[in-house]
Amino acid sequence: MEERLRDSGVRYTGGRREVVAALDRADGPRSAAELHAELGGKVPVSSVYRSLSVLEGAGVVAPHHSVKGITRYEIAEWLAGHHHHLVCVDCGAVEDIELPKGLESELERLVGQVSKMSAFTSMGHSLEVDGYCTRCA
Amino acid sequence: MEERLRDSGVRYTGGRREVVAALDRADGPRSAAELHAELGGKVPVSSVYRSLSVLEGAGVVAPHHSVKGITRYEIAEWLAGHHHHLVCVDCGAVEDIELPKGLESELERLVGQVSKMSAFTSMGHSLEVDGYCTRCA
DNA sequence: CATATAATGAGAATCATTATCACTAAGATT
DNA sequence: AATCTTAGTGATAATGATTCTCATTATATG
Numbered sequence: 001m002e003e004r005l006r007d008s009g010v011r012y013t014g015g016r017r018e019v020v021a022a023l024d025r026a027d028g029p030r031s032a033a034e035l036h037a038e039l040g041g042k043v044p045v046s047s048v049y050r051s052l053s054v055l056e057g058a059g060v061v062a063p064h065h066s067v068k069g070i071t072r073y074e075i076a077e078w079l080a081g082h083h084h085h086l087v088c089v090d091c092g093a094v095e096d097i098e099l100p101k102g103l104e105s106e107l108e109r110l111v112g113q114v115s116k117m118s119a120f121t122s123m124g125h126s127l128e129v130d131g132y133c134t135r136c137a
Numbered sequence: 138m139e140e141r142l143r144d145s146g147v148r149y150t151g152g153r154r155e156v157v158a159a160l161d162r163a164d165g166p167r168s169a170a171e172l173h174a175e176l177g178g179k180v181p182v183s184s185v186y187r188s189l190s191v192l193e194g195a196g197v198v199a200p201h202h203s204v205k206g207i208t209r210y211e212i213a214e215w216l217a218g219h220h221h222h223l224v225c226v227d228c229g230a231v232e233d234i235e236l237p238k239g240l241e242s243e244l245e246r247l248v249g250q251v252s253k254m255s256a257f258t259s260m261g262h263s264l265e266v267d268g269y270c271t272r273c274a
Numbered sequence: 275c276a277t278a279t280a281a282t283g284a285g286a287a288t289c290a291t292t293a294t295c296a297c298t299a300a301g302a303t304t
Numbered sequence: 305a306a307t308c309t310t311a312g313t314g315a316t317a318a319t320g321a322t323t324c325t326c327a328t329t330a331t332a333t334g
Contacts, residue, residue, distance in 0.1 A: 011300070011311065033290075044314055049291065054312095065202040065224070065265050069322070070290070086257045087202070097255060103247050110240050114266055118234060120223045122268040128202050129251055131259040148280065148331070170321075181283055186322060191281095206290070207321070 001060050001079060008058040015043045019051045020060070020075070028085065028094040029064035029072030065128060067092055077124065084127040090136035097129075138197050138216060145195040152180045156188045157197070157212070165222065165231040166201035166209030202265060204229055214261065221264040227273035234266075 001020070005012045022035050030038070032048045043051070052073050055061040060079060064072045067087060072094065074080065082104070086095045099107065107127065115122035138157070142149045159172050167175070169185045180188070189210050192198040197216060201209045204224060209231065211217065219241070223232045236244065244264065252259035 009311090013300085013312065015313075031290085045290095046292090046315075047313060050313080053292090063205055065204055067202055067208075068200055069206060069208050071204075071206050084251070086255060086259075089260065095255075095257075097251065099247075099251065100254075103250055106243065106247060110236075110243060111264070111266060113240055114221070114234065114236065114264075115268070117237075118223060118232075119271050120232075120266070120268050121274050122223075122266050123226065124267045126265050126267070127248070127251075128263050128265060129248060129257070129259050130261045130263070131252070131257050134256050137258050146280090150281065150330080152282075168321090182321095183284070183323085184282060187282080190323090 004060055005058050010054055010058050015047050016051045016055065018043050019048060020055065023061060023073060023075050024080075026074075028096050029066065029074040031066075031070045031072045033070075034072075064094065065126060066094075084129065086129050086131065086133070088133035088136055089130050090132055093133050093135075095133070099127075141197055142195050147191055147195050152184050153188045153192065155180050156185060157192065160198060160210060160212050161217075163211075165233050166203065166211040168203075168207045168209045170207075171209075201231065202263060203231075221266065223266050223268065223270070225270035225273055226267050227269055230270050230272075232270070236264075 002012055005016075018039055019035055022038050023030060026038075032045065032052060035052075036043065036045045036048050039048075052061060056063065056073070060076050061073045062076045064074055064085070066072045074096075077083075081098065083096045083098045086097055088094070098104075107125075111122060111125045139149050155176055156172055159175050160167060163175075169182065169189060172189075173180065173182045173185050176185075189198060193200065193210070197213050198210045199213045201211055201222070203209045211233075214220075218235065220233045220235045223234055225231075235241075244262070248259060248262045
């Protein structure tokens with residue numbers, strides 16, 4: 001990560017480290033407001049937003065296919081590993097989930113077929129499973 | 138649809154018909170602003186928002202796993218059929234795609250496994266394929 | 275037809291996000 | 305180490321999306 005940021009001409013400052021660390025601790029994508037709160041206000045909101053957009057530009061974090069007007073970010077897949085999401089349709093919480101190798105390679109094959117079917121250059125994919133989390137069930 | 142709305146004690150008025158018709162014509166999820174524009178301003182923005190939330194409450198439209206701060210809606214799956222999405226990571230456009238039966242049932246089986254793996258009550262799923270649309274490729 | 279109630283439209287209020295700008299800190303240069 | 309250059313920061317203002325409010329209008333039903 002440090003290498004990638006250096007190459008992008010971006011400094012890996014205290015605030016940015018905090019944001020990355022918070023995202024790394026999280027078990028799913030997080031919004032700017034959530035990160036601000038989880039850091040106990042240590043990093044001001046405006047800086048969290050700016051950090052996220054800089055880090056996105058450098059390709060070390062990525063926005064998630066979020067629901068309902070807020071953008072949540074996660075550590076980029078090439079750093080954190082490929083995974084999918086369980087989305088609670090009630091409270092909106094999102095949890096990461098990793099598929100066992102077998103299922104993942106099935107899915108990969110399936111996505112390959114899909115891109116062949118359409119005039120679309122596919123770069124990645126994510127399976128979003130909607131349902132009720134344990135709290136809301 | 139009319140039946141479902143009646144059962145929810147909701148009137149199927151002109152404005153709501155327009156919104157539903159516009160969503161039905163669309164080849165992918167649409168935001169309130171997009172619908173307002175596509176209807177040539179016929180239905181005021183505030184009414185589009187209200188219609189969408191009422192229709193969502195009645196279960197005839199549903200919010201899509203959207204990207205970057207805006208909420209897009211689509212006709213609920215039990216009315217429009219089950220499908221997936223191609224999302225352009227450049228311009229943000231979203232296009233619906235239907236899988237051939239074979240692939241879809243594979244995917245269904247796969248999602249079944251996933252819910253078994255986690256303490257999560259799964260209700261549905263959507264495969265989001267990220268890439269570049271023909272315009273942005 | 276009268277009446278009760280749901281729906282509408284315009285604008286105000288709110289919330290997420292982005293832009294601005296004076297100030298501070300990190301590296302590079304001497 | 306002192307200085308200089310430039311990137312980064314934080315407070316706040318501005319914007320954009322969405323929700324709320326409320327007086328008015330349309331709809332259904334007795």
